[in-house]
Amino acid sequence: MKFSEKLIYEFMKFHFEKSNTRINADAIKLVAKIMELVAKEGATRAAYQAKQEGADTVTVEHLEKVLAQLIIPRLTQHNSSVERVQCTPELLNTAL
Amino acid sequence: CLCVILQLTGDGHGGRRGGETLKAAIHFTVGRICEEVGAELGLTYHRKVIATLSEITCSQLEHYATDVEAFSNHARRTTVSTDDVKLLVRRNPQLAEHIKEMTDSMEETRKKKGKRGRKPKIKDPPEDNTEQTVIDD
Numbered sequence: 001m002k003f004s005e006k007l008i009y010e011f012m013k014f015h016f017e018k019s020n021t022r023i024n025a026d027a028i029k030l031v032a033k034i035m036e037l038v039a040k041e042g043a044t045r046a047a048y049q050a051k052q053e054g055a056d057t058v059t060v061e062h063l064e065k066v067l068a069q070l071i072i073p074r075l076t077q078h079n080s081s082v083e084r085v086q087c088t089p090e091l092l093n094t095a096l
Numbered sequence: 097c098l099c100v101i102l103q104l105t106g107d108g109h110g111g112r113r114g115g116e117t118l119k120a121a122i123h124f125t126v127g128r129i130c131e132e133v134g135a136e137l138g139l140t141y142h143r144k145v146i147a148t149l150s151e152i153t154c155s156q157l158e159h160y161a162t163d164v165e166a167f168s169n170h171a172r173r174t175t176v177s178t179d180d181v182k183l184l185v186r187r188n189p190q191l192a193e194h195i196k197e198m199t200d201s202m203e204e205t206r207k208k209k210g211k212r213g214r215k216p217k218i219k220d221p222p223e224d225n226t227e228q229t230v231i232d233d
Contacts, residue, residue, distance in 0.1 A: 001128040004121070011118045011154075012161040012176075021165050023176040026202050030181040030195055031160065037191065038156050039126045042149045043133040043141070050139055058134070058141045063148055071152065 003032040042070050119154055126150040160184055178202070 005028050012023060012031070043058075045066040050058040126149050130141040167180040178199050185191045 001125060001132055003125050007118065007121050007125070008157070010114075011122070011157055012164075014115060014118060015158045015161040016165050017162060018165065018169070018174075020174055021168070021176065022174060023164075024178060026178050026199070027164075027176050027181050029202070030178060030198060031157075031164075033198060034160070034181070034185065034191070034195070035153060035157055036129065037194075039129045039149060039153050040133060042152060043126075043130045044137075046141075046145060046149075047133055047137045047139050051137065056139060058139055058145050060142065060144050060148060063145050 001036075003035050005029060005032055008032045008035065042066075045070060119150070122154050122157070123147065123150040126153055 005025075008031050009023060009028050012028075013021075042063070046058050046063040049062040049066050050056075053062070055062070123146070127146045130146050130149065133139075134141055164176050164180045164184055167183050168174070168176045171180070182192070182195055182199065185195050
């Protein structure tokens with residue numbers, strides 16, 4: 001399931017501070033892909049948390065536990081092992 | 097239907113009321129994505145989880161919109177380009193790589209189209225892919 005390009009365009013235009021800002025067609029496709037990954041990553045991380053706890057329904061408690069890793073951007077880029085833990089390739093591959 | 101929702105959004109642009117329709121459309125898409133992930137992993141999602149995830153998506157998109165506008169404004173442009181989007185994801189190496197691959201493949205298809213168009217039809221002007229706009233109001 002992808003985000004509709006028209007939706008992304010309308011949403012971004014709504015939140016642009018200047019009314020004359022436009023957006024390239026390719027840029028819209030990229031942003032749509034990024035938002036799809038944001039949603040998928042959130043859903044996948046919460047699902048993994050639920051699985052770890054042996055549940056069959058993903059609840060808000062599961063989501064809360066993974067929220068920090070989801071929202072807080074990485075502060076440093078030095079420690080490559082930390083990066084591997086936070087966003088593992090399999091997780092991203094699942095999301096992709 | 098999503099198309100109907102988006103058409104309504106296009107017409108009712110007076111005031112901030114259009115924002116709710118947009119959020120509803122995002123909520124719908126996030127719900128479908130959760131369904132897909134859930135189907136793959138054999139789980140179901142609680143309604144509140146989908147609502148929270150769609151709130152997160154909306155606020156992320158809002159931040160991205162203002163950031164990307166600031167980047168293009170900084171480059172003295174009025175149109176947001178793929179370079180601005182690349183700058184947006186620079187902090188996440190895997191995502192940055194994926195976006196770079198997408199950009200490269202889009203550029204390749206654009207070049208191929210340009211070459212095909214240039215030779216047989218001399219009267220058509222060459223494609224200019226620096227400043228392209230989408231849907232004009």
